[in-house]
Each structure stands twice: as C-alpha cells, then as structure tokens.
Amino acid sequence: MTFLQGVLLGILQGIAEFLPISSSGHLQLAQTLFGLEEVPLLYDVFLHLATLFAVCIFFWKKIWNLLKCFGRWIARKPRNEADNDASDLLSGSDQAGRKTIIAIIITTAITGVMGIVTSKLIPELPIKFTCCGFLVTSVLLIVSTILEKRQDTENTNQAQGISIIQSIVIGIMQGFGTLPGISRSGSTIAGALFSKVNRSVAGEYSFIVSIPAILGAFILELKDLGEVSQSIGAGPVIGGCIAAFAVGYGALALLMKLIKKGKLGWFAAYLIPLGIFGLFYF
Secondary structure, rough: HHHHHHHHHHHHHHHHHHHHOHHHHHHHHHHHHOOOOOOOOOHHHHHHHHHHHHHHHHHHHHHHHHHHHHHHHHHHHOOOOOHOOOOOOOOOHHHHHHHHHHHHHHHHHHHHHHHHHHHHHHHHOOOOHHHHHHHHHHHHHHHHHHHHHHHHHOOOOOOOOOOOHHHHHHHHHHOOOOOOOOHHHHHHHHHHOOOOOOOHHHHHHHHHHHHHHHHHHHHHHHHHHHHHHHHHHHHHHHHHHHHHHHHHHHHHHHHHHHHHHHHHHHHHHHHHHHHHHHHHHO
C-alpha cells in the first residue's frame, strides 16, 4: 500500500464512518479496486480508531457529563438540581445519566457478542455480500425516514435516558452493523427510532455507543499488529488515520444536522444504485 492509497482510504473512512453508507463496505470496495486483497482487518480498525477521536472531541461535553455522573453514582453523591439540564436527555440529570450508562453497557455487551461471531465471518464474505449490505442499509434508511416523520406527526415525548428495551434493540442493530455493507450508524439510528427514541437523541447515542464498540474491535484485532507493520508500513497507517480524523469530524457535524432535519433517506438514493452496480460489476 502506498502513502497516497492510505490517505485516500482514510478520507473514505472519514466520510463513510459517520454518513450512513457503511465505512467497512466502502473500504472493502476501495481495497478491491486498488488491488489490495491482503489488507489486515486491524488496518480498518486503525482508521475506525481515528474517527473515534473525532467522536470524542465532537461530543466531549456529553461524554464528560456521563463520566461525572458515573463518578457521583459510585461515590453516592447527588447532583445539584440547579445544574440539571432538561434539554439534555442523555446526561442532563443523574437519572438520565445512569439510565444512559446502563444502556451503553447493555448495547456494548450485545454488540460485542455479535461482533465476535461476525469477525470470524467477515474474511470469508464475498464482495457481493457487501453490495447486498448496501441495499439492506438503504432499506433501513428509508424506514428510518418514515419513522422520523411519524415521530413528528405523533409528537411523542422521549423519556430521559435510554431504556433497557431500547438499548437491547440498538445493541442488536449495531451488531448487524459490524457486517460489511451494513452501516453501523444507519442501523443503530434505525433501531433507536424503531424503539421510539427521539431522533436527536438517537444520533447522539448512536455515536457515543460506538466508542466502546470500536475500542473493543481494536483490542480484538491487536494480534495482527505485526502483520500491519510488515504488509502496509507506518506511513500509510499514519496518513490514513490523520485523514480519517480530519474528514470524519466534518462528516459527523454534517450528519447530526441531517438527522435533526430527518434527511437520512437521502443516502438511500446513493446506496441503491451502488449496491446494484456492485452486484453486476463484481
């Protein structure tokens, strides 16, 4: 892999990680087109790790509030009611923060179990599976758009935090999102909307809960660290990670605006022809 190829893959990762079009699927397509058939899975995880830093910076206040809530929970020190923020449904109060922390643990546990299974399947999956995954993601995005419009017409009130049932549904959907071609962000947001989570909260929770999922995948694939250094080299890895971080932050800011406007279905118009083209081309 050349340095330029590493940077291009990083740019692609930064765009596709946050926009609901499946970063793993696009990386697989790009690696196939570049003739990079033997790229270790850990390289993809490195790029995911770079975009994880973008998530941490973008949501640092909410993450910090959750960490402080967890600390108060352990120390059994209540939060000053004057500091509560009713507009923050994930961490604006101790009750909301505790529910969100429990939800993150449940979602991550379910995704982890499913991820262990899918990680063994991914190397054996043909490129046509990825193309089918694009089509599945497009269906999820169309359904998400319908659910968003239904939320607007029903004017549902979202209870603070994420419930246990909602966290289970989102965990299962995020587990399916580990498969190439199926967008992790698209599937988790769709699962959240299906379980009647407010769409703004759905977007925030989808990306916050990606942090432990990506870290877990990184730890699982660390065994391939030596293979990455030998087959790829440090230059493409570093260049790709910097590009993924910079482009990813901008893509995340864009997607959060689109989620609030209920425009996720727009991406189906891109994924449907891409999936169909891929099925015939490959």
